[in-house]
Amino acid sequence: MLSLLKIEWMKVKNYRTFWILLAITVVSIPGINYMLYDLMDNSFPKSKGAQMILGSPFAFPDVWQTITWNSSLLFIIPALLVITLTTNEFTFKTHRQNVIDGWSRRQFIGVKLMEILLLAVFCTILVLLTVMGFGFIGNKLAENVSVWEHSRFIFFYFVQALSYLMIAFLLSMLIKRAGLSIGIFLIYMIVENVIVGILRNKYKVQGVNYMPEEVTDRLIPFPYARALLAKDVPLWEHLLPSFLIVALLYLLLYCFITGRRFIKSDL
């Protein structure tokens, strides 16, 4: 697998778009968090009442949930990278050439999946560093507070990142065109939210919580106004294992569909 990854690296290391999108990812994750931190800091009166409702979202231990939730708003950027790199192969027909030159179809799809895994890990590390930055530098650590309490949110972010990137990959493999894949990815993000909103709030259909993107969104609840949402925490804790299992099943399904499609069909 390492030799395959080396070849993938040869494909991207001199590709300007790759570096631009990667740089935007690197800048935007701490950037959006700083923006929201700044907004919180300046927009709300520092009264005791406001403090009670809002808590300290950028201090340990809540910072884990806050940063991971904020950062999850930016999945479109690494998803763009996945779509670009995948659809490039179809545009240039290099997916055919790689197979002609001596890769098996399994190797091609395997290294692409590995690339997505690495990108999800990369984003997770960025988020981890951002958590540490805000937790340690931005806020003084209060006494009797554990740094690692709530750190499981970083794992939830990883699952969510992997899931969104795999959806982008699935669309790219099925559609094969960059513009259309990006468009459908964006539209799906919006449409699913609308469907979930209508069905859950108006018709009380709880099954919509298990839709492909919603199920991973559920892993990291809205981090602000925690005091008002505290009543929902026990139910969330109860449902958490099912969210994780369904998210994992979706990931396996994405791998199965993309793998089967590439291995069985004409290239």
Added chain:
Amino acid sequence: MSSILSIQSITKFYGPIRALHKVSFDVPPGAVFGVLGPNGSGKTTLLGIVMDVLKASEGSYFWFGERPSEKHRQQIGTLLETPNFYHYLSGERNLQIAAAIKGRGEGDIPRVLEMVKLADRKDSKFNTYSLGMKQRLAIASCLLGNPSVLVFDEPTNGLDPVGIAQIRQLIRDLSKEGKTIILASHLLDEVEKVCDHVAILQKGQLLMAGNVGEVLTNEDFIELGVEDGGMERLRAVLSGLSGIRQLKEQEGHLQLYLENGGISLAEVNRYCFQQGVVLNHLQLRKKSLESKFMELTK
């Protein structure tokens, strides 16, 4: 090893369209094997199947007498349809990727770039290349690691006359080195000039396959001419000659097709003279692949 590539009863459907129907033939070692057919006859589909980019609906194929795998493809230099490279990378970097996938070192890259006369443009991005340069880069990629088997699908596409002549010479030179070359083309004279074996496809069906000499066997004919007004007399005289398969008039000459082991020009000349017919034109003609092809595919 009896054959480099053995194709056994391959059929391919694109939805309801049957692109190939039970095509079978073998490519012997060291052959320059032409796969010939008009546009849409299934040549590229057939090569796509044996390179695993297309899936056969039925049938099988074997490389080097074994079930096909990616290891076999690494040993084969293939140009299929159009040159496929990363547009944003230079020619040399594209070749580095191809060499890495083939499991070969980068040491051979300067040699192949030199062979296709692209050494001075190796650092230019692929998307700045002309059509001919792209085609030459694809041929350079095929030659990486000096493979013993080469598959070329329309290798002279986009090349100027000098480029075409260079590629033909390259194919001849590679053949002399004992390499097996499979060449798909709709250009009949291209196949005729460089191939020693040929398979002719039409609408997905194999019409004929074998040694060029065998495919064109019995296709020699004698062309005869007489002074004006003597054509009917000549036809009558020749009709009495034994071993004649066919006699037809073409552009003021009579074409005489003979059975196997037909008579020599001298015997025909002597016979006509003895029958009182004086010939003013007598020539042994070989039927061209083109006319054979037109005959088969009409």
